[in-house]
Amino acid sequence: MSLYVKFIWFTFATMLISSTIAFFGMNTYYHSQLKGENNDKNMTIAMSFADFLDKLPADQTRDALVTLGDAGYQLYVTDGATVERYGGDYRDETISPSEVQQVLDGTEFNGIRDFPKETFVTGFFANELKNTVGVPVELDGKPHALFMRPNIGLLFQELHLLFGGLAVAIILLSFVGMLVVARLLIQPITKLTEATEKMGTETFDVPIAIHRKDEIGRLADQFSTMRSRIEQSTLKRKEFVHNVSHDIQSPLHTIQSYLALLEKDGIAKEEKEQYTAVIQDETTRLSLLTKQLLTLASFDAEAAELVETVSVDQQLQQTLSHLRFAFEEKELGISAQLAEGQVKGNGVLLQTVWENLLTNAIKYSEPGSLIDVRLRSTAEHVILDLQDEGIGMSPAEVEHAFDRFYRADHARTRSTKGSGLGLAIVKEVVELHGGTVEISSRLGKGSTVHVVLPRV
Template sequence: MTHSLYLKFVWFTLITMIISSLTSFFVMNTYYHQYVKKENDKKNAAIAAEMSAYLEGLSSDQLSDAFEMLGASGYQLYVEDQSGSGSFYGGEYRDKTLPKEVISTVIDGEVYHGMRDYPRETFVTGFFANELKNSVGVPLEADGTKYALFIRPNIGLLFGELRFLFGGLGIGLLLLSVFGMIIAARKLIHPITHLTNVTKKLAAESFDEPINISRRDEIGQLAESFDAMRVQIKQLMTKRKEFVNNVSHDIQSPLHTIQSYLALLNKPDVTKEEQFAYQKIIHQETSRLSELTKQLLALTVLDESLAVQDQKLLSINKQWLDTINHNRWKLEEKEMSLSHSLKAEDIKGNATLLQTVWENLLNNAVKYSEKGGSIHIETDNNEDQVTIIIRDEGIGMSEDERKQAFERFYRADKARTRKTEGTGLGLSIVKKIVKLHHGSISIESEPLKGTSITISLPKG
C-alpha cells in the first residue's frame, strides 16, 4: 500500500507538470496570436520602411553590398525588381513561395503584412515559421528601378546559441524537478510507512514501539496524536487485563470457598454446629458473588449511558436520612455513632443512581472504620451547587492509595484478606454516577486519621 501511494504521488506530480506545461503553452500561443503577432508585424514593418528609406539613396552597384550587409545583421531579405528578377540575402527561407500578385502590389506601393496575416498554427507559432509569406514587404525605388523588399528576423541566427542554452536549461529544470519530487515523495511517504508498521504492531497488541517522527507539519501533528493514542491504548489494555484478572480473582475466590465447604458438608461425621457454620459461610460467599455481579452490571450500564435518564426534582437530605435508617444496623453492629447536618436544597437528578452513591459512601465509611468510631454527614448549598461531605475516623489512605481509589477493583487491602470484604468497585460506580450528573468528587485522607469525601452537584 505504501509503494502504491508513493507511485501515485510520483505519477500525480508528473501528470500535473505535463498538464501545466501544455496549458501554459496553449495560453501563451493564444496570447501570441491575439496580441504579440500584430505588434511584431508592426515593428518589423517599421524596420523595413527604414531600410527602404536608406536604400533609396544608393546606386544599383551599391545595392547588392547593402543587401548583403543587412542580411548579415540578422534579417532574411528577399528582393525582387519590376522585371521579376529576385534574390535572397541573410539565410534561406524554408518555404519560398509567395503569390506574384502580392509582389506586384508591393512594387506598386502597398505594404505587405505577412506576419500579421499569417494563418494561426497550434504547435509552431508564426514567430518561428521560416516562410517567405511570413514576412513584411515594403516598396523600394532606387536608381530608377522599383523593387519589392521582404524581410523577417533570422531566428536561427538570432537565437541559434540561445536555443541550446534554453533547451539545456529546460531539460535540467525537468530533471531536477523530477529528482526533487522523488526526494519529497520519499520524505512524505516514509513517516506514513512508519505509522503503518506501528499500526500493524498495535493490531498485534504490541504497544512498546514509540513513533520517532520529529516534524512540525501536519504529519508531525498526526504522529504526535498517534503516539498519544498508542500510549492511551497501552494503558487501556493494561487496565483491561487488570480488570479481567481482578474479576477472575473475585469470582474464583468465593467459588473456591463455596466448593470447599460444600465438600465438608458432604462428610458423614459433620456435626450440626459445623453444618450451621459451613452454611453461614456459604451464604456469605454467595451474597458476595451476588453483590459483585450487581456492581459489574451497574458499571456496564453506566459505561453505556450517554446521559442521566429519568431526572426529577429530589431531596438530597431525605435520601441521606433513608440511607442512614437502612444501614443503622451496621452502625449498631460496630457500635459506631453518626451525626449529620443536612441543609442542601433540592436538586434535579436520577433518584436511583444518587441513592446508590450514598449507599456506597456510607458502607465504605462503616467498613473501613474501627469499632466505636464516628461518622459525620454534611450537606450544604454553594452558589448554584450543593455540596455533600462524609467524614469518618477510619483507617484512612496513603497518597498513592488516594490517587488510585476510583480505579476499578482497587483496594488498599492488596493482600485481599477477608478482614475487609468488598468488590473494589464502589468508588468507581460513585465517580461514574457523579460524572453523569455533571458533578465532581474529591478525597482527603491520611492513614489512621480517617477519610473525607466531598461531592459537588449542580442544582439544575
C-alpha cells in the same frame, strides 16, 4: 503502490500539467497581445529598409540586400516573375499571387499579424513566407515586393541552446529534488506506519526519532502521546481482566466447594445452614460485582444523558432510609444535616455514588460508632462531607483508594467483603458530572469523603 511512489507520480504529473497549461497560456498570450506588436515592429524596420534602398544607387542595392541578410533578416524580393533570396530560405514559400500583387501595387502586407493561430506552433517561430511583412520597393527602376522577417535560427541560436540546456537542467534538478524531498517527507510517515502496525500486536516500544516543527512533527508528537495512552489503557485492561477473573473465580470456587460438602451424607443441620449461608454470601458478592461491572460499562452510554435535575438531599434521604437496617444491625449512629441542593446529571448514576459511599462507611465502621453526613450548598456548588469513625486508611492506601479493584490489606477479610470497585465507580461518576471527590483518613481514626458537584 506506496505513498512515496504516489508522491513522485503526483509531482511529475503536476509538473507535466503545469508545463502544458503554461505553454498554452503563453501561446494564447502571444497571439492575443504580442503578435500585433511584433508585426508593427517588423513593419517599421521593413519600411526603413525600403526607404534606405530607394535612396541607394542601383549598383549598390544588391550589396545592401546581402548585408541586410547577413545581419539576421530573411529577405524575399520579387517583381512577380523572378525571386531573389537573401539571409536564408523560408521553409514554406507558399503565398498567393494576389498578396504579392497587393505589395507591388503599393499596399503593405501584414503577414505576421494575420498569420493563422496554431496550437503547437506560435507565429513567432513559423519560418513561412506567409509569416512576414511585405513592403513595396523599387529596384533597377522596377517595382518589387520585399517580404521580410528576422532569421530566428541565426539571431537566437545561442539562446536556443542556453534556454534548452536551462530547461533540461531545471527538469533534472527538480526531479532529483523531488525525490529527496519525497524521501524526507515520507520517511517519518513510514516510521509512524511501522509503529502503528506494531501497536496491533501490542508492541509499544518501537522508537520514533522524529524531531520536526512542522505538521509531521506535531503528528509524531500526538502519535507518541496517543501510543502512551493506549499502552496504559492496554495495561489497565489486562489488569482489569485479571482482577475480574480473580474476583469471579474466587467466590465460584467457594460455592463449588461448599456445594460439594452439602452433597455428602451425614451432615448435621447446623453445618448445612452454615454452608448455605456461605454460599448465599458468595452469591451476593458475585451479584454485587456484576452490578458494579455493569455500572462501569454503562458510563459511555449514560454520559450523553446528563440532562435531568437531581435533588441530592432527597437522594441521600432515600439512601439512608434504604440502609436503615444495615445501620441498626451494626448499631451505628447516624447524623444527617442535609441542606437543599440540586445538580444537573443522571439520577441513577448519582444514586450509585451515595449508596457506595454509605455502604463503605457502614462496612468499615466499628460497631457502636457514628457516621456523620453533611450536605451544604454554595452559589456554585453542592458539597457533601461524609465522615465515619471506622478503621481508616494509611496515606499509601488513600493514594490508591480510587483505583479499580484496590482494597487495603486489612480489609481483605471475610467480615469486609467487597469488589474493590465501589470508590472507582464513585470517582468516575463524580468526574463525569464535572465534580471532584477526595478522601482524608487516618488509621484507626476513620475517614472523611469530600464530594463537590456543580450546582444547577
